[in-house]
Amino acid sequence: MIDLEEALAVAKHAVARAGTVALPYWRQGVAVETKADRSPVTAADREAEAEILQIIHDRYPDHSVLAEESGAQALDARYRWIVDPIDGTRGFTRGGQFWGSLVALEADGEIVVGVLAMPALGQTYWAARGFGCWCNDQRRRVSTTAQWRDATVSLGELGPLLSPPHGDALRNLIRTAALGRAYGDVAGCAMVLDGLADVWIESGVKPWDLAPSRILIEEAGGRFSNFEGGTSLNLGNAIGSNGLLHEHVLRSLQLQQ
Numbered sequence: 001m002i003d004l005e006e007a008l009a010v011a012k013h014a015v016a017r018a019g020t021v022a023l024p025y026w027r028q029g030v031a032v033e034t035k036a037d038r039s040p041v042t043a044a045d046r047e048a049e050a051e052i053l054q055i056i057h058d059r060y061p062d063h064s065v066l067a068e069e070s071g072a073q074a075l076d077a078r079y080r081w082i083v084d085p086i087d088g089t090r091g092f093t094r095g096g097q098f099w100g101s102l103v104a105l106e107a108d109g110e111i112v113v114g115v116l117a118m119p120a121l122g123q124t125y126w127a128a129r130g131f132g133c134w135c136n137d138q139r140r141r142v143s144t145t146a147q148w149r150d151a152t153v154s155l156g157e158l159g160p161l162l163s164p165p166h167g168d169a170l171r172n173l174i175r176t177a178a179l180g181r182a183y184g185d186v187a188g189c190a191m192v193l194d195g196l197a198d199v200w201i202e203s204g205v206k207p208w209d210l211a212p213s214r215i216l217i218e219e220a221g222g223r224f225s226n227f228e229g230g231t232s233l234n235l236g237n238a239i240g241s242n243g244l245l246h247e248h249v250l251r252s253l254q255l256q257q
């Protein structure tokens, strides 16, 4: 098995460098191009990704990679790094604060290291299996809210969330919770890690948008799954919770499909 401490250090170094590369472009009117899927990309995304991949490649030249801007490089079958150089590019191009790099290491199909950075806020969340979840040097733990009527729900992109087949169930969940908030992008998950929200619900996303979330949430004491209750990142949706409210969300989604 890989040395997790070392892999974590590589991931943290990579996101720190990516932030250093991206920050000079932030709020400076960076040119925005539109990709084939109509999502935006900038020089900051490309340069940050190149930096991350170089750092990973220097230490682990045989590992496979799946990266948002440059695609898949299949090498070693056991280890794969999943990279989103800037999650929240749209917000980044408009001067918002909730953007940053996501880097995760998958070993034999399980994510074992995850890092989520928000350079504009100076915050880096990190976890490795058995190490706990941390933001900078402070331990993070999920909330203890146990009743849905008391819950704060952090919502991702509302378009896909409120569309069929889950839209009706989600509207009902939002209506019956204490509070629904949609800060989105990397902040959506971070709110649960900080105990500021009890559940995060996301949809319409790619594996690289979700890759570090499971280990971050589990190491913070919570639970992560897709809308079907499994852990595959390929369904494009996710629930990250404090654990206590997870079944309620799953049941509600499944009942109303």
Ligand code: IPD
Pocket: 039, 068, 084, 086, 087, 088, 089, 090, 156, 157, 184, 185, 186, 204, 205, 206, 209
């Ligand atoms: C986007 C973010 C956003 C989600 C979009 C994604 P990107 O990722 O994750 O929260 O709503 O669907 O495309 O493209 O900025 O890495």
